[in-house]
Amino acid sequence: MNNTAMTGNVENMAQRNRQILAMPNVRVFYQKKGRAKYISHLDITRCMQRALKRAGIPVWYTQGFNPHMYLTFALPLALGYESECECMDFRLSEPMDLETVKERLGKALPRDMAVTKVALQQAKPQEIVQAEYELRFFCNDPAQLISALTAFCEKPELIVMKRTKKGEKPVDLKPEFQLLEHWQEEGCAVFRARFTAGQKNINPTLLTDLFLKENNMQDVLVQVLRKQIYLADGSVFE
Structure with a gap:
């Protein structure tokens, strides 16, 4: 590959990342009850990453030497607490209907966790x-x-x-x-x-x-x- 092609690929990738970063964050609201209350916040993060992959949802990854899903959680829950109003934010790498996100992610979550709503991010944590x-x-x-x-x-x-x-x-x-x-x-x-x-x-x-x-x-x-x-x-x- 010549230098011109390499430069073009880098510029295309940079433009693609700018387009993704300009997209609004998706906010998933979910419940965490029953046995799920004993899952720590760190393990919830891992659980959500695996569920998003199983659901085939195109989540944007951070750039650099160690790319990873960019997930954020507002007000992480203490271990042993149940909740009807947990939420997680992420950015899609390509458009997807939010009802489809809700349906797919809901099916991929473990027992005692359920998606209640998927919408675009409004208020900041x-x-x-x-x-x-x-x-x-x-x-x-x-x-x-x-x-x-x-x-x-x-x-x-x-x-x-x-x-x-x-x-x-x-x-x-x-x-x-x-x-x-x-x-x-x-x-x-x-x-x-x-x-x-x-x-x-x-x-x-x-x-x-x-x-x-x-x-x-x-x-x-x-x-x-x-x-x-x-x-x-x-x-x-x-």
Whole structure:
């Protein structure tokens, strides 16, 4: 191959990459429940890469010596949590109908994971400010637990040690969450609450662990389900 041909190929590849980068990101919303809640975020990334390959979806790869799928996840879920509103962004290398993406990827995912929606990216992950959770406390006396947790959350401050990249530091949870409602089910007390999320992410178990410890209820089992993610104006993250 002569130099002119090589130069032409490089220029064509560069033009092709510019065209792909100009395309909007695709955002996949999915659920992660049941046994899937024990899949770590790192393994979720690997799982999605394999599923996209099996589904035959033309995903754009990064350039360089080690090309890989460019996937991004907004607000990665803590291990052991369930969620109805996980999302993943990627860019197609060629046009594909979004309903086709949803159908193919849904069939390629493992049990307890399901695609709920596929759309073009709207808000950026950096715009997330809150996440809503359903906290289920499995106990012998749901009414008593509801009363105790409600009273606990009325304290003027709730100090916990939060782990950060620079080590642990004390954090007051009081301004970082809001209880919205609660109800009882058989053998279970359920709370719906919103927590600060995004740039400053507050894990709900910081609150539940502190409550159970101070009330000597370590035998109570807590199940966390993320219901929705919100922007600063109160709209749903899409």
